[in-house]
Amino acid sequence: MSYRRTRAILIKELRHILRDSRSLALALAMPAMMLLLYGYALSLDVDHIPVMVYDQDGTDASRNLVRQFQGSRFFEIRGFGGYGEIRRAIDRSKILIGIVIPRGFSGEVASGRGAAVQLLVDGTDSNTSAIAVGYAEGVVQAYSAEWRARGGMPPAAPAIDARARVWYNSSLQSRNYIVPGLIAVILMILAGQLTSLTIAREWEMGTMEQVLSTPLRPTEMVFGKMLAYFLVGLADSAVALVVGVSVFSVPFRGNVLLLALTTCLFLFGVMFWGIFVSAGAKTQAEAFQLGILTTFLPGFLMSGFVFAIDTMPKVIQVISLAVPARYFVTTLKALFLKGVGLHVLWPQLVFLAVFAGLVFLRAVSKLKRQKVA
Amino acid sequence: MPAIIETHGLTRRFGGLTAVDHLDLSIEAGEIFGLVGPDGAGKTTTLRMLTSLLDPTEGSARVAGRDVVREPQAVKDQIGYMAQRFGLYLDLTVQENMDFYADLFGIVGAERKALAAELLHMTRMDPFRNRQAGQLSGGMKQKLALMCTLLHRPRILFLDEPTNGVDPVSRRDFWTILYQLLKDGITILMTTAYLDEAERCNRVGLMYKGRLIRCDTPAALKREAGSEDLEGVFVGTIRAAAALEER
Numbered sequence: 237m238s239y240r241r242t243r244a245i246l247i248k249e250l251r252h253i254l255r256d257s258r259s260l261a262l263a264l265a266m267p268a269m270m271l272l273l274y275g276y277a278l279s280l281d282v283d284h285i286p287v288m289v290y291d292q293d294g295t296d297a298s299r300n301l302v303r304q305f306q307g308s309r310f311f312e313i314r315g316f317g318g319y320g321e322i323r324r325a326i327d328r329s330k331i332l333i334g335i336v337i338p339r340g341f342s343g344e345v346a347s348g349r350g351a352a353v354q355l356l357v358d359g360t361d362s363n364t365s366a367i368a369v370g371y372a373e374g375v376v377q378a379y380s381a382e383w384r385a386r387g388g389m390p391p392a393a394p395a396i397d398a399r400a401r402v403w404y405n406s407s408l409q410s411r412n413y414i415v416p417g418l419i420a421v422i423l424m425i426l427a428g429q430l431t432s433l434t435i436a437r438e439w440e441m442g443t444m445e446q447v448l449s450t451p452l453r454p455t456e457m458v459f460g461k462m463l464a465y466f467l468v469g470l471a472d473s474a475v476a477l478v479v480g481v482s483v484f485s486v487p488f489r490g491n492v493l494l495l496a497l498t499t500c501l502f503l504f505g506v507m508f509w510g511i512f513v514s515a516g517a518k519t520q521a522e523a524f525q526l527g528i529l530t531t532f533l534p535g536f537l538m539s540g541f542v543f544a545i546d547t548m549p550k551v552i553q554v555i556s557l558a559v560p561a562r563y564f565v566t567t568l569k570a571l572f573l574k575g576v577g578l579h580v581l582w583p584q585l586v587f588l589a590v591f592a593g594l595v596f597l598r599a600v601s602k603l604k605r606q607k608v609a
Numbered sequence: 610m611p612a613i614i615e616t617h618g619l620t621r622r623f624g625g626l627t628a629v630d631h632l633d634l635s636i637e638a639g640e641i642f643g644l645v646g647p648d649g650a651g652k653t654t655t656l657r658m659l660t661s662l663l664d665p666t667e668g669s670a671r672v673a674g675r676d677v678v679r680e681p682q683a684v685k686d687q688i689g690y691m692a693q694r695f696g697l698y699l700d701l702t703v704q705e706n707m708d709f710y711a712d713l714f715g716i717v718g719a720e721r722k723a724l725a726a727e728l729l730h731m732t733r734m735d736p737f738r739n740r741q742a743g744q745l746s747g748g749m750k751q752k753l754a755l756m757c758t759l760l761h762r763p764r765i766l767f768l769d770e771p772t773n774g775v776d777p778v779s780r781r782d783f784w785t786i787l788y789q790l791l792k793d794g795i796t797i798l799m800t801t802a803y804l805d806e807a808e809r810c811n812r813v814g815l816m817y818k819g820r821l822i823r824c825d826t827p828a829a830l831k832r833e834a835g836s837e838d839l840e841g842v843f844v845g846t847i848r849a850a851a852a853l854e855e856r
Contacts, residue, residue, distance in 0.1 A: 244712030248698065248705075255700045446696025446754070449660050450713040451685045 237455045245452075245460025249434070253464060263430060263468055267476035270422045271415070272483070284547070285368045286314045286331040288322050297342035297388060301353070304379045305335065310371040326358045326403060327576050329566070332368050333357050345383065348393030359402040360573045362413045364544070369400045404573045415486045416568040417541035419476045420502075424535035424561040425528075426472050427503050430465040431510030432527030435603070436517045454603040458596065462507045469503040489575030498571075498585060502564040505592035506531065509560075512599035515606055535561040563587045613638040613765060613796050614659060618668035620819075621654050628654040630819035631668065636812075638764075641787070641797040643807040645843060646816035652800040653693060655816070656767050659798070660690040673764055689758030693769040693800075695750050699743030703734060703753055706742055707760065714761035721760075728756040731786055748779025755786065766790065768799040772806065784809065804839040815843065817850050 253260055287305065291298050305311045314331050315321070322334030334356035344351035355372050359365045380395040435457075438444040447457075477495075480486050488495075510527055517523035537543060538552065539561035545553055556562050563584040570576050578585075614636040621629045629651040636642045644652045657663040659672055661681035670677045673687040697706045707728075711721050729735045732752040737745065742753060751771055758766065772780045784806075787797060799810070807813045808827050815823040815830075823830060823846055827839055834842040 238715070240712050240715060240717075244709050248701065248709050251701055251705065252698070441699075442692065442694035443696050443698060445662065445692045445694070446690070446757075447713070448662055449685060449688070449690035449692075449758075450710065451682055451715070452713050453682075 237453060237459070241452055242456045242460045242463075245457055246463045249461050249464030250467070253468060260468070263426070264471060264475060266426055267419075267422050267472045268479045270425075271418060271476055271479050274418055274422075283310050284312045285310055285333060285364075285371065286546075287311050287333045287335055287372075288314055288325050288331045289316050290318055290322060290334060290336045291316065292339040293337050293341040295342035297345050297383070298337045300383070301337060301341075301376070301379050302335075304375050304382075305372075308371070308375050310368075311375070322356055326356070327570075327574060327580050329358070329360075329570075331358070332361075332364065333372060335372070345389050345393075345396065348390030350394040350397065352397040352399055355398055355400040357400050357402045359404045360413055360569055361544075365402065369398075369402075372400070373398045412484075412486050412573060413569070414542065415480045415484045416572040417539065417565045419473075419480050420561050420564040420568050421535045421539055421541050422476055423469070423473055423499075423502065424506055424539070424564070425531050427465075427469045427506040428510040428513070428527050428531035429524075430468055431462065431507045432513045432523045433520050434461050434465070435511060435514035436520045436523035439518045440520055454600045458508070458511050458599050458603060461511060462504070465507055465510075466500075466503055469507060470499070473499050473503070486572055488572050490571030491575075491577060494578060494581065495568075495571050498564065498567045498581070498588065501585060501588035501592060502560060505560045505588055505595055508592055508595040508599050512595055512602055515599055515602040534559040538562060539565045541565050558591075560588055560591045563591075611638065612636060613674075614670075614672050614798060616659070616668065616670040619655070619658060619665050619670050620667035621651075621658060621663065622666045627819050629658070629665075632819075632821055634814065634821065634824075636796065636798060638796050639791070639794055640811045641791055641799070641809070643810035643813045644798065644800040644816060645802075645804065645807050645813060645839075647847065649818075650816040651819040652816055653769055656690070656769050656798070656800060660688060660767055661685060662690075686761070687763060688765045688767060689761070689763035690767045691751075691754050691758050691769060691771055693773065695742075695754060697742050697750070697754055697757060700741060702739050702741050703745070704738045706753060706757060710757040711760045716760050724760060724762070725756075728759060731789060732756055733782070746776075746779075748775045748782070751775055751779070751783060752786075755783070759790070763795070765796045765798065768797065770800050770802055773802060780806075804843060807839050813839070815846060817847055822846060822850055 289302055291302060306313055314325070322331070325331040326334065336354040336356065338352070338354065341351055353376055355369060357365050357369055376396050376398040380389070383389045384391060384393070438447065481488055509530070513526045513530060514523045517526055538545065538556035538559045541561070545556050545562065548556070567581050567584045570581060612635040614634065616632050616634045619629060619632040620627065632655060644655065646652055654663065658665050659670055659677060661677045661684045664678055672684050675683040675687070677684050701709065707725055711725065716724065729738060732755070734749065734752055734756065737749060742750065745753060755771065772783055775783065791797065801807055810827065812824065812826050813830060814821050830842045831837070831839065834845050836842045836845060
């Protein structure tokens with residue numbers, strides 16, 4: 237790969253971008269417009285909520301309560317462990333709720349002075365969390381009634397109290413949950429769009445034939461073009477993040493450098509994807525449709541941005557593994573709301589890097605096989 | 610003189626259509642060779658195969674001693690190709706287009722400056738170097754395209770109908786430049802729809818339905834056909850070929 241030729245493509249593409257001021261203005265205004273338009277809450281139905289149990293009491297009464305959760309179709313017990321395990325599982329989004337049954341629970345229940353159970357809730361996904369807390373309270377109430385009926389609890393005793401403590405999005409604001417995911421989806425659509433037209437345009441304008449008669453290598457063309465649009469993509473990302481934080485006042489708790497790194501990896505992958513799509517199309521209209529189809533739909537539906545992937549059919553779950561937005565959505569939510577670091581997020585970054593690498597190779601080989609006709 | 614362009618049974622099919630049919634061609638260094646023939650005769654397809662832009666279905670071709678299928682990059686280093694359709698960027702200026710192509714060909718520093726100045730002078734495009742290509746006239750566009758293919762001092766120049774739709778004065782300018790290049794030792798293979806241009810070539814190949822049906826000097830072709838000009842040769846030969854086919 238020649239540095240000079242790659243740079244020549246980069247400079248040429250930047251000139252195209254800067255001279256087409258209308259497209260550039262549109263490209264920069266899009267993230268803000270889309271974020272404002274879509275920035276409304278969407279609701280979800282919830283079942284099979286993953287939970288972890290910390291049974292400090294270990295008595296007949298506490299085990300009965302655990303069984304009550306096991307019997308409910310709304311919950312699925314993913315394991316047992318202490319506070320540390322619960323925190324780690326919530327950080328990795330393995331569970332949504334940690335149920336802590338305190339020591340002396342059975343005594344409190346039997347005494348009739350009023351017993352309590354603690355619910356540690358991941359508030360990142362505010363809608364799901366709020367619904368999950370409601371269900372958990374329901375289970376605890378049903379248990380109270382049953383236990384009372386069995387004579388394990390004085391008739392006059394107050395019902396067992398389920399005390400929810402919400403982590404990460406303590407006010408349970410749905411926007412806090414929607415906006416980071418939305419930023420990821422919008423960037424997927426925009427970044428794909430930016431590059432998907434670029435090679436098709438050269439075919440359409442007749443400039444490709446001329447360029448192909450030079451010693452330029454496909455690698456250099458793909459890389460040079462990607463870099464030019466990458467700069468626009470970075471500007472778009474900045475706009476989306478600033479609007480997200482300022483207009484929707486979503487808190488950002490993570491590391492800015494980690495955010496930048498993830499954004500770059502994500503943009504590389506999606507932009508190479510756009511070029512890959514473009515390399516297969518000989519007209520801009522065809523490239524545009526292919527681009528929209530392969531970025532908008534998976535980005536919107538299979539990224540886990542609002543629609544929980546866990547509840548989808550297995551086939552869709554498997555397909556979603558190849559959607560880079562899925563990993564970017566996870567990372568952005570984690571960075572915005574949980575502020576977790578690289579030790580938790582590294583698998584997401586690895587995937588984004590692998591995706592970018594693979595798609596780059598595919599784009600190059602596709603461009604290599606394209607001949608004038 | 611050794612052949613600088615040589616094809617053996619060069620064939621290209623698109624589905625059921627045979628665009629180029631077992632073409633055997635041998636062009637010597639320093640020649641200017643004109644390919645003529647009706648639309649769809651396979652002239653452009655031939656040029657695209659010789660420039661490694663399109664792989665042949667059958668047969669082989671060597672350009673500047675390199676195989677066009679096996680060594681496309683080596684071929685591209687030695688040749689300049691000007692497509693039939695204007696292939697430069699309309700939103701870039703003359704200078705920017707030239708810089709871009711100079712970069713692609715790896716021409717840098719003093720050599721680049723000297724060559725660009727020389728080309729701009731030769732084509733009399735100096736005053737327009739900062740004009741966007743989209744704002745140039747047809748003739749000037751062709752000159753710009755020619756300059757961009759000459760930046761790396763290619764040994765062979767492939768021109769696909771370079772003067773199509775260009776006014777007579779610009780066409781004469783264009784030919785002055787071509788003669789200058791020939792004097793410098795470059796080999797030119799061009800397709801043309803203008804038979805007065807074919808007349809200026811050392812040799813002319815007449816293509817019809819993918820096949821090379823005549824190939825000789827303009828004088829010999831005219832003598833053979835007993836015609837005053839190439840137009841007579843052209844029309845007569847193609848009529849005869851079509852009649853032969855019908856029977």
